[in-house]
Amino acid sequence: MNKKHFVSIAIAAALTIGSFPAMGTTANATSVEDLKKKQGEVSSQKDKINSEINKKKSEINENIDKQQDIKAKIAEFDAKIRDTENKIAEKAKEIDETNAEIDQLKKEIKELETKIKERNELLKERARAIQEKGGSANYLDVLLGAESFGDFINRVSAVNTIVSADKKIMDEQKRDQEELEKKQKEVETKLAELEDDKAGLETLKQDLNSEKAQKAELFKQLEKQQASLEKEKVNLEKESSELAKMEQQIGGEIQAEQARLAELARQREIEKKRQAEAAAKKAAAQKATTSSSSGGSSASASASASVPVSSGAWTRPASGAITTEYGWDNLNGESRFHYGTDIAARGSVPIVAAADGYVIKSHYSSSYGNVVYITHSINGKTFTTVYAHMSSALVSSGQPIDKGQQIGYMGDTGYSFGQHLHFELHEGSWNGSKSNSVNPRKYINL
Ligand SMILES: [Zn+2]
Secondary structure (H helix, E strand, O other): OHHHHHHHHHHHHHHHOOOOHHHOOOOOOOOHHHHHHHHHHHHHHHHHHHHHHHHHHHHHHHHHHHHHHHHHHHHHHHHHHHHHHHHHHHHHHHHHHHHHHHHHHHHHHHHHHHHHHHHHHHHHHHHHHHHHOOHHHHHHHHHHOOOOHHHHHHHHHHHHHHHHHHHHHHHHHHHHHHHHHHHHHHHHHHHHHHHHHHHHHHHHHHHHHHHHHHHHHHHHHHHHHHHHHHHHHHHHHHHHHHHHHHHHHHHHHHHHHHHHHHHHHHHHHHHHHHHHHHHHHHHHHHHHHOOOOOOOOOOOOOOOOOOOOOOOOOOOOOOOEEEEOOEEEEEOOEEEEEOOEEEEOOOOOEEEOOOOEEEEEEEEEOOOEEEEEEEEEEOOEEEEEEEEEEOEEOOOOOOEEOOOOEEEEOEOOOOOOOOEEEEEEEEOOOOOOOOOEEOHHHOOOO
């Protein structure tokens, strides 16, 4: 920051260089307009930084909006993931139930298989027993082995019953087994479908998780970005407050310079009074001894001023007509308070100091044009006069000035419509709100 450096050097210089003996510590040699200029530079630098701060603020807000969007999306993903997890759990439960069903079916099938096998063995054994005894003849043996006819009948029916009953049961069991196998196949198909569904859901969950992770990463980046924006903002704010401090410090310097010049004016007034008293005493003594002709030279009024200088502390600052009085008035159809008195005249019109004093400021401003500020001390009281819109100024700041001494020419510079002098009188020092302004007619016979 070049400007900052420049300003702090200026302040350091102001604090060390030149001081009026009567003023003590804070008086400085830097002119008020230089300080004003520096203050303006610091102020515009501060404005620039403040607008950067506002930019950072809106960037931070944008960032926060984005973060909220992403947070909402992450929440959506979380909800979807939870939903998917629930569905997966449901599928897993169904799969467990189906597996249990399959196990149960397998067990039932196995039991039936065992029973069928046993029955089959039994039937085979019987068939073998019959064969070993020689085909149907063996049945005959069984039958012929009957001890009585009743026994014979019994034996015939027993053989038939046993064989056909066994066969019937075995057939039924075979049918049952087939049915169970068919059911097992169906359940296994259902299981495969469930596994498929579950796998699909697992994939969906994975996708959701990776999308969520991406959003979370983006969120992290935004948080980081926000942190650095906040840091930048804090640094800018620090810089801005430093500049504001500097601006204030320069304001203090300006006040100190104004006070220094006011004090100079006060001391000058005291000295002038003392000299006048001494001169009067001397003249009285001379009159007493010689009582001859007087050496009539008037005090110190500049010969260059063509304005008649009035006696007393004050004099009219320019000749011409009063065109606008102090107070409320109308400018271009708008009501405004006029803080001075306008005096207008044509041609080359000299402007003179309204009283003894010191020039505080002599510079150009866009509103006042070429303007001179003078501080006065009248009976120990400080006044400030302002002479605006001059075509040119002949004095510079810090310069002592006498009542009636020419300080410039009437002009039309700055915010002015036609050649005139805008003259202000302030009781005390001048300030931006012009709160010390009074009607010049209170002191000067215009
Ligand atoms: Zn005016």
